[in-house]
Amino acid sequence: MTSSVRERLTLAVLLTASFTLAVDFSILNVALPVIGAEVGFSLTGLQWIATSFALCAAGFTLTFGRVGDLFGRRRLFLGGVAVLGVSSLVGGLAETPPVLLAARAAQGLATAAVTPAALSLLTTSFPEGPRRERALGLNGALMAAGFTTGAVAGGLLADLLSWRWAFFVNVAVAVAVLVVGPFVLVESRPARRPRVDLPGAVTVTGGLLSLVYGLTAAAEHSWTDRRTVAALLVGLLLLVVFWQVEKRVSEPLVPVAILRRRTVAGGNVAGLLAFATETSLVFVLTLYLQSVLGFTPLSAGISLAVLGVGTVIGGIAGPWVIARLGSVRALVAGLLVQAGATLSLVALGDSTRWLPLLLAATFAGGVANLVAIVGFMVTATSGLPDGEQGLATGLATMSQQVGITMGIPVMSAVLGLSLQLSALRTAIGVNAALCVAAAVLAGVVLRTPRQGKLVLAGSGNSAPAGRH
Known part of the structure; x- marks a missing residue:
């Protein structure tokens, strides 16, 4: 097998797994009422279908990122995919709430293991530079698009087949990855295995x-x-x-020195806010489409599919933007454009004639958000030795998953108990303000010193300003 073929197969395996896990965050949301009626969940218990997944996915990510450094990222990746397949099969066959919640928790654990392992395998499989940036761009695009795709796919599966297929699809993906993965993924871990903290x-x-x-x-x-x-x-x-x-x-587990690096600390905070703002905006706009315009869940999901298209284009364009602006400026520019696109949505009214504005703004915001996310990923994982890539990608993945998890509660608090148009506009305005705050944070913390070098706080390393 030639190196180019192996690289393409490696990329396909890693991106397939990452996209599937991103879809899992939202694929059941539209079908929650149907699941509740069929499996026997109370109204208050329904939210635990999402919460049990999010708790494990966000809570264990950093630990599993380091476990991959210690015991092998390839081993952790394949083991996590196997757990995903088994737990998805159990979830698809579940007839009682405890079994379904246990399956969702296990899916969350699989996500916490596979996501940082996949990202660190990607960064160690491609050398730092344009090839890695393109790979990270595709990864970021599919991860972000997966959240929106999950809402659309969940509605389609629930309407045409059954919500159980949201689980069974994962089984097929897991089998495919486990068949191909062992032949193309190369193990990566430090030569000396340190003690577990x-x-x-x-x-x-x-x-x-x-x-x-x-x-x-x-x-x-x-x-x-x-x-x-x-x-x-x-x-x-x-x-x-x-x-x-x-x-x-x-x-x-996490050397304090790495957290003192500007690129790692500042990049991760900005990345967390990038994920929090876009995923929570999907939540607010879903409420707008259903509560104000009267769309069905499936129609609302399809209306937001243009955002998913924007994220894919943004992921592809991200490396091009980084090549011209550097990763930090790409991060800041992406967040500012996202803020502008989001702010325009404050003008939304109570009739469908405002739908073109929503489609155009969410498309532009999706492109900009992914440029920012690719900039964040490149910034937070560059300039580090291979032995710390699992840790860096674990931190980046944790930021992503905590951002996805925290965005919706923040927007819910802004909305309060009201789904009136005025409350939704206020939430959209707060979302845009958070984008601006993230851009300012990144611009200040990650600014390039005048002498043309970006000094990494807490270390003696430096990187060319043109790349960061």
Whole structure:
């Protein structure tokens, strides 16, 4: 097998798995009422179908990213895909709520294992530069498009076949990846295996689980509810403990030095906001289409498909933009254009004559969002040795999944109990403001010093300004 054929097959395997996992975030949302009636969920219990997945996907990502560094990313990737296949089969056959929730939690764990492993295999399979940027662009495009595609696919499957096919499709994908993957993926891990930082793994996982649960509780109840407040406080406390642990252990899960790099810390915060704003905008616009314009769930999903097209184009265009502006300027420019496109949606009215504006703005915002996401991925994973790629991609994946999870509760808090057009416009305005805040953050924290080099705080490394 020639190297070019192997590279293409490697890319196909990794992107297929990543896209499938992104689809899983939203594919069941449209079908929740049908699932509740068929399996026996209460109205309040339905949200746990999404929450059980999100908790595990976001909470365990960083730990699994480091596990891949220690024990092999290829091994973790294939093992996670196998878990995805088995859990999806169980979920598709589930007849009771506990079985379905256990399957969704296992899917979340598979996502936490496969996503950072796939991203780190991608970054170590392609050398730093244009080829890696193109690969990251395609990965980012498919990951972002997957969230929108999930809403459309979920509606189609629920209407034409059954919601159970949302699970069974994963089984077919898992089998295909497990057949091809072992022949094209090359194992990647450090030559020396360090000790596992168990205190760090426990505190960071517990902290992330608590934070994600708190954000979910805020959407379900309120920001002042005692469950929300308690979960958020416990999460923050555990993350503070995690930081202290990492400064003291000899072989930390996350070396403090990597978190002091401008590219890693600033890039991940901006990336988190990029994912949070776009996925939560889909949520707000879905409410607008259904509550204000009276669209069916399937019609609303199809109306937002143009956003998915925009994200694919943005992912393809991202490396081209980075080649001309550098990854940091591409990140900032993408966020600013996304902010402008989002702000235009404040003009939406209560009739379908506003639909062309929605389609045009979501398309432009989707393109810009993916340019920003590719810029974030390149910024947050460049200038690091292969031994830290699993950690860097684990951080990037965690930012992505926490962003996807936190965006909707924030928008829900802005909306309150109202689905009136005025409340939806306010939420859209807040969303645009968050895009601007992310752009300003990236522009300030990741700014290139005048001497033409981007100095990475906390390290002696530097990278050419033209690439970053």
